[in-house]
Amino acid sequence: MVGGLPTDLQFDLQKYGTMAFPESIPFSPAGDKLPITQGDFRDFAADPIAEMRKLHAEHGSLALLQDGFKKVAFAFGPVWNQPVLSNAQDFHSMFFAIRGSRKSSLRRLTSGLLSMNDDEHREHRRMLMGPFARKSFEKYFEGINQLTHDMLNDWQVGETRDILAEMTQFMLRVTSGMLFGLDNPEFAYNLGHMLHEWVQMNHEIGTGAFVADAKYTDRYEDLLNLSDELEIQLKTLLEMKRQDPGDGNDVLSILLAAYAEEKIVDENKLMGHIALLFAAAHLTTAHTFTWTFLLLSQHPDVMQELHAELQAGVLADPFNPNSTETLLDRILKESMRVLPASAYSQRICARDLTLGPLQLAKGTPVVFSQYMTHHMAALYPEPDKFIPDRWLQIKPSPYAYLPFGTGPRMCIGGPLAMVILKMVIPQVLSRFKLSAIPGSTINGRVISTMLTPTSTVPLLLEEQDGNFRSAPVEGSIHQLVEFPAEAKSARRAA
Numbered sequence: 078m079v080g081g082l083p084t085d086l087q088f089d090l091q092k093y094g095t096m097a098f099p100e101s102i103p104f105s106p107a108g109d110k111l112p113i114t115q116g117d118f119r120d121f122a123a124d125p126i127a128e129m130r131k132l133h134a135e136h137g138s139l140a141l142l143q144d145g146f147k148k149v150a151f152a153f154g155p156v157w158n159q160p161v162l163s164n165a166q167d168f169h170s171m172f173f174a175i176r177g178s179r180k181s182s183l184r185r186l187t188s189g190l191l192s193m194n195d196d197e198h199r200e201h202r203r204m205l206m207g208p209f210a211r212k213s214f215e216k217y218f219e220g221i222n223q224l225t226h227d228m229l230n231d232w233q234v235g236e237t238r239d240i241l242a243e244m245t246q247f248m249l250r251v252t253s254g255m256l257f258g259l260d261n262p263e264f265a266y267n268l269g270h271m272l273h274e275w276v277q278m279n280h281e282i283g284t285g286a287f288v289a290d291a292k293y294t295d296r297y298e299d300l301l302n303l304s305d306e307l308e309i310q311l312k313t314l315l316e317m318k319r320q321d322p323g324d325g326n327d328v329l330s331i332l333l334a335a336y337a338e339e340k341i342v343d344e345n346k347l348m349g350h351i352a353l354l355f356a357a358a359h360l361t362t363a364h365t366f367t368w369t370f371l372l373l374s375q376h377p378d379v380m381q382e383l384h385a386e387l388q389a390g391v392l393a394d395p396f397n398p399n400s401t402e403t404l405l406d407r408i409l410k411e412s413m414r415v416l417p418a419s420a421y422s423q424r425i426c427a428r429d430l431t432l433g434p435l436q437l438a439k440g441t442p443v444v445f446s447q448y449m450t451h452h453m454a455a456l457y458p459e460p461d462k463f464i465p466d467r468w469l470q471i472k473p474s475p476y477a478y479l480p481f482g483t484g485p486r487m488c489i490g491g492p493l494a495m496v497i498l499k500m501v502i503p504q505v506l507s508r509f510k511l512s513a514i515p516g517s518t519i520n521g522r523v524i525s526t527m528l529t530p531t532s533t534v535p536l537l538l539e540e541q542d543g544n545f546r547s548a549p550v551e552g553s554i555h556q557l558v559e560f561p562a563e564a565k566s567a568r569r570a571a
């Protein structure tokens with residue numbers, strides 16, 4: 078041990094990080110005072126970010142919250158993200174919501190990649206990666222462009238649109254088309270709609286995975302019923318695809334073919350994958366669009382520069398998710414840093430193990446957090462501010478910047494999500510100027526694991542004239558991100 082850190086971690090940080098050492102260790106190396114605190118898991122469920130901030134302020138980057146006999150460990154920042162996220166053998170993945178009894182449709186629908194570990198996870202992940210490799214997803218571009226045109230043709234100058242609803246609708250159509258095929262858009266859309274409700278419900282009562290509270294579990298019965306209906310629809314779809322694979326370009330057709338080739342015919346697993354892919358893809362990307370448009374509406378100077386870049390025909394390379402070359406690259410990096418769609422996630426200890434000074438029993442959940450890591454001042458000075466050009470100077474390690482997670486369970490759709498964002502944002506901004514409505518209330522909070530706008534996000538659509546002004550908004554958004562002083566003082570005056 079050097080300076081209280083295991084030497085291999087220090088070595089790894091040197092290997093990956095080009096920045097100052099992230100933050101000091103919160104306890105003495107002698108481990109005389111363990112970061113254990115009594116608490117109520119319901120507080121975490123009600124407001125995960127507030128509770129994680131409290132734990133971080135009291136205990137530093139490692140804490141153990143105990144409620145009765147139950148314990149949950151919290152690991153914040155790159156030092157602890159590294160072991161928790163790279164050691165998939167000891168830290169198992171667990172589906173974020175309640176999974177239902179063994180024979181329930183809910184259990185089968187939640188049997189996708191997130192519920193798999195070890196060899197099974199590796200094998201299925203390899204198969205699922207196919208449709209998300211660059212050469213595969215180029216064939217979705219035409220459909221995405223068409224859906225973008227359809228959305229923009231529906232928008233009128235002078236209207237106010239809830240950009241959250243718009244981008245959720247848009248991603249619902251994009252995801253349904255990619256997963257199930259654009260040749261039968263109506264069926265795909267209806268199924269997508271049902272999946273959307275199912276995902277929302279999973280997130281809403283997902284917190285029940287941590288706490289047994291009627292507030293979260295009363296709707297469990299509804300979730301079971303919806304799962305039954307959804308399973309019937311998915312089975313119909315599988316049958317339809319087997320009868321008539323269409324052009325075979327959608328993810329489901331590719332997976333069906335791969336499954337047939339590898340002679341794995343567990344239909345339940347396939348349905349679990351489809352449900353998870355839908356769940357993982359559409360809301361995360363819709364929220365990233367929404368947060369990015371909101372941030373731009375509050376930062377006219379950044380928007381002005383982006384407009385000039387787009388006017389000059391400088392486009393971000395959609396196939397290089399790590400690029401910081403164009404302003405749009407940096408805007409997306411910074412948007413996903415300051416308001417990451419996935420705010421935290423968890424692992425389960427697969428055996429009794431030690432994390433720093435903590436002895437964790439098999440089965441103990443370990444929470445890690447993108448939001449907390451991305452808001453550490455030692456890694457990102459003025460962490461609550463949206464400063465895209467900070468990316469010209471920094472190159473954080475994969476454990477310090479992880480909007481798509483990192484390690485063997487890193488998001489398989491990240492590159493595709495970046496392509497969609499980089500394709501669509503310039504098209505929207507070349508047709509419309511999006512401005513906030515003065516005095517509108519924008520709320521956001523973590524629901525289950527996702528950082529979600531919990532109000533509408535109304536933006537005014539205007540002719541794109543290249544003149545940008547911000548407008549002050551109200552709401553809990555100000556607890557998540559700091560807007561420029563101008564917008565804040567106008568907010569106080571309003």
Ligand code: HEM
Nearest residue numbers: 357358361362365418419422480481482486488489490494
């Ligand atoms: C901006 C959009 C997205 C964000 C922010 C995001 C974020 C994440 C994060 C943080 C994880 C890791 C969770 C963990 O370690 O516990 C993850 C995993 C995953 N994501 Fe995404 N995601 C996005 C889009 C997508 C898309 C478009 C797809 C598929 C079409 C997708 C499919 C998956 C899958 C299947 C996993 C599980 C990987 C595994 O367990 O091996 N995601 N995502």
